[in-house]
Amino acid sequence: MTSDLLTQEKAIEYWEERHRESNILKAGGDRGLSDAANKLFYALRAGRLLELIARRFNPLSPLLILDAGCGRGLFSDLLSRGGHIVTGIDSSKTAIEYCIDNCSGEYFCSEIRNFRPRSLFDVVYSIDVMFHILDDRVWEDSLANLCSTVITGGLLIITDTHLKERWIKGDYIVHRPSDDYLGVTQQVGLSFKDFHPYNFGGNPIGFYVFERP
Numbered sequence: 001m002t003s004d005l006l007t008q009e010k011a012i013e014y015w016e017e018r019h020r021e022s023n024i025l026k027a028g029g030d031r032g033l034s035d036a037a038n039k040l041f042y043a044l045r046a047g048r049l050l051e052l053i054a055r056r057f058n059p060l061s062p063l064l065i066l067d068a069g070c071g072r073g074l075f076s077d078l079l080s081r082g083g084h085i086v087t088g089i090d091s092s093k094t095a096i097e098y099c100i101d102n103c104s105g106e107y108f109c110s111e112i113r114n115f116r117p118r119s120l121f122d123v124v125y126s127i128d129v130m131f132h133i134l135d136d137r138v139w140e141d142s143l144a145n146l147c148s149t150v151i152t153g154g155l156l157i158i159t160d161t162h163l164k165e166r167w168i169k170g171d172y173i174v175h176r177p178s179d180d181y182l183g184v185t186q187q188v189g190l191s192f193k194d195f196h197p198y199n200f201g202g203n204p205i206g207f208y209v210f211e212r213p
């Protein structure tokens with residue numbers, strides 16, 4: 001843990017404030033992009049996510065899905081209106097209140113590490129969240145908890161860079177090496193399938209796909 005990084009408490013406050021003060025696209029999207037470009041960025045990731053889900057499941061038959069760090073529900077709402085049974089969680093009260101008022105699906109304010117679902121999910125995904133969990137212990141507990149919510153035969157889809165080294169950007173981003181993702185997920189019985197880069201501008205992030213055999 002580097003001392004320049006926000007503490008866990010401050011990181012949660014940062015997101016709460018960002019959801020309160022930014023528009024829906026800038027709150028959860030890339031603040032360096034225009035709203036129009038962020039719309040494209042969301043469309044591309046939604047398409048990729050669906051494609052990855054469709055490689056294992058029929059995307060038209062209802063799946064139990066968890067969106068971990070759902071923000072203001074741009075992915076969860078789409079999937080829920082498409083017929084899936086979607087639960088969204090986020091640590092930001094403002095984001096969750098927005099989702100309850102505006103999105104389809106069921107929403108809970110919770111940190112990922114503390115979430116205890118009533119049942120397991122066919123698909124658990126977390127888009128652009130894990131690298132914002134700065135404390136290594138909290139990150140590990142959060143990732144292990146997400147793994148524990150995946151049903152046998154189900155998928156875990158997480159986004160981060162695919163690097164050998166840790167890469168810290170500013171005070172609220174820690175990209176962890178792929179070995180860290182593989183280590184935690186293997187320990188709790190998930191196997192790594194593959195990695196799919198976003199390929200959007202110069203964005204180095206992409207989707208890690210794991211499954212519970």
Ligand SMILES: C[S@@+](CC[C@H](N)C(=O)[O-])C[C@H]1O[C@@H](n2cnc3c(N)ncnc32)[C@H](O)[C@@H]1O
Binds near residue numbers: 070072074110128132
């Ligand atoms: C970059 S935004 C992405 C939001 C959403 N996935 C999207 O792409 O629109 C990161 C989100 O993660 C949430 N978050 C950060 N740390 C979290 C944690 N430990 N548990 C749950 N949510 C968290 C933030 O509140 C924020 O909504």
